[in-house]
Amino acid sequence: MRIVYFISFVIIIAALSLLGSGRRFGVWLAGINESWGAFYEGGTMQVQPAPGAPVERQKYRPPVGRPYGPYIVIDRYCNRLYLRTADTVLLEAVCSVGSGGELVDTATGRRWRFDTPTGVFAVHSMLENPWWRKPDWAFVEEGEPIPRSESDRLDNNMMGDYAIGFGDGYYIHGTIYYRMLGRSVTHGCVRLGDDDLKKLYYRTRIGMFIYVY
């Protein structure tokens, strides 16, 4: 009987995830998704680790107080990312932040706004070799039909070698559009070049403060 309950629970959670309801369950569901190796359901981007790839994560907690060690600062106006302490800049990198643009699906009336959120965040997940699960807007933007098959949504090339999650589906990740670095063209995530991303990833720790302004 217990097995039946357990299987039912698994099916319900999986169904909710596939229907895009993860947002409603917030981070709790996202954490479950990650621990099962399923896709990460977020506000803007959906990322999952490649099969067998290492993932570091913790239950998301909003940052409290002030950072005591290094922290990340993202300057949206200049498209710059800094890893710094109070008095020293450890890494300065050109990045790309959200365009602030809007997308409307004329067929359904759905709307998306592509902003990088501002405020104080904390690193809560770190993935190597991340796969991108293309959300609906990626197809709407290209004028393509939204696929029914999950496999048609997966892209193992777009996000570079690493992804650093800072809540609600927003990531610092790599890119294949190097020429766009330094311009505000993303859908809300923060893109970095390969070298800078690698340097940042290996200096980042779960719980590290991220300031976006």
Place this chain on the structure above:
Amino acid sequence: MCTDLAIYKRFGLVVAMVIIAVISWAAKSQSSADKVEGVLKKEGKIYLVVDFFERVMTLKQSGTVLREYAFAMDEDSAVTTRLADDLNERDTTGATIEIVSLLSGAATVPEAELEIICEETHLGEEQIQRYLPTRFAIVINDGPCLHFETEIVPNKKFHLQIVNDYYRRLMMFISGRKTLHIRLAPDDAMSLYGAARDYPKVVFRE
């Protein structure tokens, strides 16, 4: 023995009084800028600290340094000291930015590249093109006008706005508003102009 104890007690009392006096003096001597910054730290919002003595502006949030902008200016230090003191005494929760005005700018994306980027990103030109603020002004409410300049030559599109610039300067002159001319690196100007458009509170130090 009893006399010695009384002497020690009196000595201890005197030492304690001296310590209390020193602490109270230190508390009183905390600068007005420190007090204002203390208030802003607790608010948790982004604020800007303008340090005329160190010639550096610091963008902070809850006391954490986000970015520093080194600047140059020729203003007399006696003037800036008086200005800083006056503003901090008056605005105990930080000075408020009244106007942020772009006076001239230089395009950051070449015209030839702009079209290609727009096509690739499905974004409009106005979203992609950013103007590096070569000259801009931050006007403090009931306070000075901070006039920022970089060494970059402004774009032709902005030449007409120079008239606007002169007009503003004239208005400030008429209203008796003090204008401080500040020189910044182009990258810093871009960042500061963007941050200022969110109207953070400002603390002045001298």
